[in-house]
Amino acid sequence: MIAAEILGAERALAAVEQMPDAVEDGLARALARLARDLESAAARKLSGEALQSRSGALRASLEASLAIREGAVAATLASASPYAAFQEYGFHGVESVRAALRTIRQAFGRPLRRGAEQIPVRAHDRRVDYPAHSFLRSALAELAPAVAPVFSAAVGEAIDA
Numbered sequence: 001m002i003a004a005e006i007l008g009a010e011r012a013l014a015a016v017e018q019m020p021d022a023v024e025d026g027l028a029r030a031l032a033r034l035a036r037d038l039e040s041a042a043a044r045k046l047s048g049e050a051l052q053s054r055s056g057a058l059r060a061s062l063e064a065s066l067a068i069r070e071g072a073v074a075a076t077l078a079s080a081s082p083y084a085a086f087q088e089y090g091f092h093g094v095e096s097v098r099a100a101l102r103t104i105r106q107a108f109g110r111p112l113r114r115g116a117e118q119i120p121v122r123a124h125d126r127r128v129d130y131p132a133h134s135f136l137r138s139a140l141a142e143l144a145p146a147v148a149p150v151f152s153a154a155v156g157e158a159i160d161a
Helices: 009-049 084-089 136-160
Strands: 062-069 072-079 091-097 100-104 117-121 124-130
Touching: 009 062, 009 072, 009 136
Parallel strands: none
Antiparallel strands: 062 072, 091 124, 100 117
């Protein structure tokens, strides 16, 4: 008769039971690091690679967030800026311009004698062909090759721990 005894089975079983939580925590840390990398890559794109910075408001509006729900970890990089989508995707179409007052200080290249003057501009439609200046999608495309190795390493570390 052959008999076998497993020593430390309780400890091994406890480690296996904790493995899903450890893997989820490792993936969350890896995803948070990738989200920070994506945010810095998008900010770099807004600093001259894809779009020249004027005020820095679009770059400052970038916000990365991490959500952990039952069995799922998600990272989001978004911008609350009203013109972020306009820059990211571009715009080709007709835009309605509302009536306004415009201040002019010169006419035909010469200063006005009376100083600044306000003239009415009537409401009108204009054709806009603005090209896309992708800063989010292009940053994600740059980061995409690094995603799988980072996740593999995170899972490997969680299993080895």
